[in-house]
Structures are given as C-alpha cells and as structure tokens.
Amino acid sequence: MSSVSSLGVGSNLDLSGLLDKLAAAESQPLVALQKQQVSYTAKLSAYGTLQNALSSFQAAASKLADASLFQGVKAASSAADVLSATAAATGAAGSYSIEVTQLAQAQSLAAAGVLDATAAVGLGTVTIDFGSITGGTLDPATGKYSGAAFSTDASRTAQSIVIDSSNNSLEGLRDAINQNATLGVTASIINDGGASPYRLVLNSTETGAASSMRIAVTGDASLQGLLSHDPSATQSLQQTAAASNAALKVNGIAVTAPTNTIKEAVQGVTMTLAKPGLSTLTVSRDSASVESAVSAFVNAYNSLQATATQLTKYDVAKKTGAALVGDSTLRGIQTSIRSALNTPQDGAIKVLSSVGVSFQKDGTIAFDASKLKSSFASNRDDVEALFAGPTGGSAGYGTQLAALVDTFISSGGKLSSATAGVNTTLKSLDTRYAATEVSVQAKVARYRAQFTQLDMMMAKMNSTTSYLTQQFDSMNRR
Numbered sequence: 001m002s003s004v005s006s007l008g009v010g011s012n013l014d015l016s017g018l019l020d021k022l023a024a025a026e027s028q029p030l031v032a033l034q035k036q037q038v039s040y041t042a043k044l045s046a047y048g049t050l051q052n053a054l055s056s057f058q059a060a061a062s063k064l065a066d067a068s069l070f071q072g073v074k075a076a077s078s079a080a081d082v083l084s085a086t087a088a089a090t091g092a093a094g095s096y097s098i099e100v101t102q103l104a105q106a107q108s109l110a111a112a113g114v115l116d117a118t119a120a121v122g123l124g125t126v127t128i129d130f131g132s133i134t135g136g137t138l139d140p141a142t143g144k145y146s147g148a149a150f151s152t153d154a155s156r157t158a159q160s161i162v163i164d165s166s167n168n169s170l171e172g173l174r175d176a177i178n179q180n181a182t183l184g185v186t187a188s189i190i191n192d193g194g195a196s197p198y199r200l201v202l203n204s205t206e207t208g209a210a211s212s213m214r215i216a217v218t219g220d221a222s223l224q225g226l227l228s229h230d231p232s233a234t235q236s237l238q239q240t241a242a243a244s245n246a247a248l249k250v251n252g253i254a255v256t257a258p259t260n261t262i263k264e265a266v267q268g269v270t271m272t273l274a275k276p277g278l279s280t281l282t283v284s285r286d287s288a289s290v291e292s293a294v295s296a297f298v299n300a301y302n303s304l305q306a307t308a309t310q311l312t313k314y315d316v317a318k319k320t321g322a323a324l325v326g327d328s329t330l331r332g333i334q335t336s337i338r339s340a341l342n343t344p345q346d347g348a349i350k351v352l353s354s355v356g357v358s359f360q361k362d363g364t365i366a367f368d369a370s371k372l373k374s375s376f377a378s379n380r381d382d383v384e385a386l387f388a389g390p391t392g393g394s395a396g397y398g399t400q401l402a403a404l405v406d407t408f409i410s411s412g413g414k415l416s417s418a419t420a421g422v423n424t425t426l427k428s429l430d431t432r433y434a435a436t437e438v439s440v441q442a443k444v445a446r447y448r449a450q451f452t453q454l455d456m457m458m459a460k461m462n463s464t465t466s467y468l469t470q471q472f473d474s475m476n477r478r
Contacts, residue, residue: 064398072286091268124219208258
C-alpha cells in the first residue's frame with residue numbers, strides 16, 4: 001500500500017499523503033483482525049500450558065492410584081560390607097540377627113605346568129560334568145582327594161569338546177573351552193615363574209558344592225595325563241579352590257545356599273552376601289515411597305494452581321488481563337478438581353486431612369509428612385484405600401483424580417474441545433484476514449488510479465492556464 005512517489009506533482013497537491021491516510025483508514029478492519037488473532041493465539045498457548053500442568057497432576061495422581069506403592073517393604077543391613085538386602089511386598093517386618101560364616105565359592109582346578117603354551121599337548125575328546133564331592137580327605141599340599149566319592153548333578157548335562165590339530169596346545173585348549181558357553185567352565189593360563197611355567201586353570205562358572213568338576217578324557221595319553229580329573233579316582237589337576245555353599249545363621253538357624261544370593265531365608269527378603277561377619281537385618285514397611293508420592297501429588301496440585309493464577313492474572317494499573325481471564329473452561333476444571341478433593345471416601349479414613357493433606361486459605365494444599373507416617377504405620381491398608389481404593393470397593397482419590405483429569409485432556413475432553421474451538425476460530429480469522437486484505441488492496445489500487453487521473457487532469461489544466469496567461473500578457477504589451 002505504498003504511495004507513488006510522483007503522485008501530486010502535476011496537481012501540486014499532497015495526493016500521496018492523502019492516499020496513505022485512505023489506505024490506513026481502509027486497513028482498520030485488518031488491524032482489528034490482527035488483534036483478535038493475537039488474543040486467540042495467546043489463549044491457545046495458555047491452554048497448552050494448562051494441559052501440561054494437568055498432565056503432571058494426573059501423573060502424580062496415577063502414582064497414588066497404584067496399590068503396589070503402599071505394599072512396599074524395605075530391608076536394611078547394619079553391616080553393608082557383610083551383606084546387602086532387598087525386600088518384596090511379602091517381606092515380614094522384624095529384626096533378624098545374621099551371621100555369615102562362609103561365602104559360596106566356585107571350584108578352581110590347575111593343570112601341571114608346561115614349558116611352551118603353544119606346543120602340542122595331545123589329541124582327543126574332553127568331557128566335563130558336575131556334581132558333589134563327599135567323604136574322603138583333601139591334601140592341602142597337593143589339592144587332591146583320597147577316599148572321596150563324586151555324585152553327579154542330574155540337573156546338568158555333561159558337555160564335550162574335541163581337541164584336534166587346530167587347538168591342541170595349551171592356548172588352543174583355553175580358547176576352545178572359552179568359546180563353548182555350554183561347558184560351564186572358563187579357562188585361563190597362568191605363568192607361575194617355574195621351570196615349566198604355563199599352567200591351564202579351569203574355573204566353574206557356578207558357585208556351590210554341587211558345581212565340582214569331573215573331567216574325562218579319551219584319546220592321547222598325554223592329553224589324559226594333563227586333564228583327566230575324577231575326585232574319586234585319578235586326579236591330574238590340582239584343586240586350588242573348592243566348590244562350596246554359602247553358610248549363614250538367621251536368628252541362630254543354620255542356612256546354606258549354592259550362591260551368595262540368598263532368597264527367602266527371611267520371608268520376602270533377598271540377601272546378597274559379601275564377606276563373613278555379623279549383621280542385623282531390619283525389615284520394615286516402606287513409608288518413604290508413599291511420603292514421596294504424596295508430596296509429589298501436593299506439589300503437582302499447587303503447581304497447577306499457580307499456573308491457573310498466572311493464566312488468569314489481571315493488571316489493574318494497565319487494565320490488561322492474562323490470556324484466560326474469565327475463561328469458563330479453566331474455572332470449570334478448577335471447580336471439578338477441588339470438589340473431588342473435598343469428597344469423602346468410603347473407607348475407614350475418609351478425608352485427606354487425616355493423612356496430613358489439607359487446604360490453605362490461598363487455595364493451595366499443605367502436607368504434614370509426620371501425620372501420614374503415623375497413619376501409614378498403624379493403618380497401611382486404610383491409607384492405601386484412601387488413595388488407591390479398597391479391594392473390591394470404589395476408587396480412591398488417586399484413581400478418581402487421574403480419571404477426572406482424563407475427561408479434561410483426552411480427545412473430546414473439556415480442554416481438548418476448547419482448544420479445538422480456538423484453532424477453528426484462528427483458521428476463520430486467517431480466512432477473513434486474507435479476504436479483507438485483498439479487498440483493501442483493491443480499494444487502495446482504485447484510489448491510486450483515480451488520484452493519478454486527477455493529477456494528470458490538473459497538470460493539463462495548469463498547462464492550459466499557463467499558456468493562456470502568457471497569451472494575454474503578450475496582447476496587453478502590444
């Protein structure tokens with residue numbers, strides 16, 4: 001809508017200025033439409049902010065609607081270097097004296113040393129099975145048993161590897177064993193610094209007394225002499241660590257296990273042993289998780305209130321209001337949530353104030369954690385019913401509020417519908433703006449054409465006037 005720079009030259013009139021004023025006057029409908037667009041865009045953004053606050057509040061409410069939150073049990077060890085523990089919901093509250101006397105251990109066997117780890121050691125088939133060693137005596141100097149019996153673990157199947165020209169060195173044996181994950185054995189080579197320094201070491205991958213190894217070799221005598229090992233017969237390998245169970249006492253009662261992870265020795269508790277020693281295990285209800293969830297719920301509600309206050313704020317001095325001043329959608333949401341929070345429940349504990357959650361004069365809610373802790377300690381099931389709902393009964397506050405918020409923010413919900421309405425209005429304003437802009441541009445173009453014609457006519461008239469004046473002046477001088 002810019003003016004023509006030469007407009008008005010012929011008529012000596014300020015036609016450019018006049019055209020600009022006419023264009024500004026014609027553009028007033030566009031200015032009004034722009035103001036509406038800005039207002040509705042701000043409202044759309046405000047609805048988005050409100051939806052985020054509602055989603056956070058819903059997530060906090062949903063956490064309280066989960067009954068498992070209130071079934072939590074925690075276990076604490078007085079000596080974390082001796083054992084650590086975790087508890088399931090079935091954990092029995094109490095204090096337990098734990099004495100760890102032995103850790104579960106995997107068996108380790110070492111072969112006799114060889115001079116060269118890459119030299120051939122024989123061909124054949126090596127078969128490994130597992131079981132328990134009973135009876136007999138162990139010579140600590142040689143690491144070998146005498147008079148012992150070996151009982152095969154029927155739950156585990158013997159596994160074999162073939163030793164051929166591709167792997168018949170100590171290094172080849174090590175690699176062949178480690179590449180076969182089903183063997184249940186890992187291998188390494190240790191250099192002991194002796195005359196024949198390279199020794200193959202075999203370690204069971206599982207702990208426990210039933211994980212002792214028995215190794216049968218068919219093939220070359222040299223391979224048999226290196227690896228054959230039967231605790232009740234020929235033992236070519238030296239036992240450097242015996243397969244053993246974990247041993248402990250729980251309140252004086254002896255407990256054994258094949259691993260250092262002990263389950264259900266104390267009901268609902270899993271203990272992980274770290275070293276022999278004494279510890280007191282305390283099992284108690286986990287009120288901390290509930291307190292944290294209720295605190296998060298209170299904070300989410302207060303944050304929602306703060307968001308609503310900001311979105312409806314009115315500046316008296318400037319006489320301007322935030323995007324949702326007087327908005328019925330927001331007002332309806334606030335009223336519904338507050339009403340739900342004030343509706344008593346069906347259980348023994350009926351209102352939130354009984355567990356330390358209470359309304360303040362400014363519309364926020366406060367939380368007294370000590371009151372919740374006291375209620376939870378004596379009435380866990382009733383606190384659970386208050387938030388998650390009683391078993392077979394109606395829903396509690398957490399469940400009700402999560403569902404209520406869903407009616408606001410889900411597709412077709414109150415807030416979603418309001419947002420859709422604003423989007424529809426913005427699209428309509430865009431269409432009206434485009435049409436109005438075309439109309440204004442057409443009018444200004446028409447004014448410009450008319451002013452151009454006027455300018456040309458005035459220029460001709462001025463030229464004629466000048467000519468006639470010159471002629472009259474010339475006649476008068478004669």
